[in-house]
Amino acid sequence: MATRAKPPATQAAFVLHHYDWSETSLVLDLFTRDQGRLSVVAKGAKRPYSQLRSVLLPFLRLQVTLSKPSKMNEDGAAEVQTLRGAEWVGGQTLPGGAALFSGYYVNELLLKFLPRQDAQPALFDTYAELLPQLNAVDTAQAALRAFELRLLSECGLLPDLSVLATTQAPLEPERPYMISAESGVIVPNHDAPQLQGQALIQLQAALMHGSSAALQQACEAAGASMKPLLRGLLHYHLGHRPLRTRQVLLDVQKLLT
Structure with missing residues (x-):
């Protein structure tokens, strides 16, 4: 035994x-x-x-x-x-300003996605690398997107980003695609965040390589579509329950404006 x-x-x-x-x-x-x-x-x-x-x-x-x-x-x-x-x-x-909200957002993701007593040393190291980057204005958003991708991947919730879900055929670099939380990478069939095939291929390669720097660089190259795309995946796997930290940030932004 x-x-x-x-x-x-x-x-x-x-x-x-x-x-x-x-x-x-x-x-x-x-x-x-x-x-x-x-x-x-x-x-x-x-x-x-x-x-x-x-x-x-x-x-x-x-x-x-x-x-x-x-x-x-x-x-x-x-x-x-x-x-x-x-x-x-x-x-x-302790981070300050907007970085503090980002830190609490990441902590809430870990609380909601990680089961208890399931060791994730690679994700732990990624989290430790992320925290000091939250104060860097130029790279904080790319670092957050890289962490969200790594979290989904380590939890087994991210499909292979380099192949088409329906046929497992390699993606065409110049063609746009969207990610379905239920099936994987698909040809766009409605108005939703999209990424070029080349960007998805680079993201998958960076995930497989394991380098946080490479994944962050791929997220930065993918552009602004990464944020709504990943937000949709996270929202789906959370059972469409809103994140408290995100709601607090939206409320603060309303007060400031």
């Missing part, structure tokens, strides 16, 4: 979300490199003298130590663990 691998003593993690558990404690949703998304109780983290108060913040790369789980589900997997320690390892700090 196979035994479940023991979690490492310490591991890299980011805080995606937290909420009150008691007057002095928090429940954290962590994105860890070795174990994926975890629910963790941080006892005493709200106390004024707690050393955890200054580090249990979104977008800070942490090294965390967890206790053995106190509760197991029917599959024998840990449901909730206790945070024993957390240290900020330096680097990226």
Whole structure:
């Protein structure tokens, strides 16, 4: 009988979300490199003298130590663990302005798409690379599109972008195509965001290569159509439930205008 691998003593993690558990404690949703998304109780983290108060913040790369789980589900997997320690390892700090909204948007995507305790080390590294880029005005949008593509791909929700869904024939570089969330790349049959075959082929090649820089470059070359195209795919796979961060951003924009 196979035994479940023991979690490492310490591991890299980011805080995606937290909420009150008691007057002095928090429940954290962590994105860890070795174990994926975890629910963790941080006892005493709200106390004024707690050393955890200054580090249990979104977008800070942490090294965390967890206790053995106190509760197991029917599959024998840990449901909730206790945070024993957390240290900020330096680097990226809290983004500001529009970048802060983008960061919370990405965190919400991870919360909604990733199952618990499903390790995604490649996606973790992509997320860590994305965060400092959110403050860069010139490249932030391309970096976001690259992350959205990588997220859909790692979750098994992105079709092969280099072939036609109906026949599996290679795409024609100069011909426009659209992406159906249900089937894949198809010939346009209604008014919807479209991309040239060459752009889709380059996106698929960058995904297969695994380089974040190459994927970001392909997203930038694909142009403005990438945003509504990916928004449609994400919206479909979310079950058409609106993202809270997106709604907040729209409300703020209305106030400013």
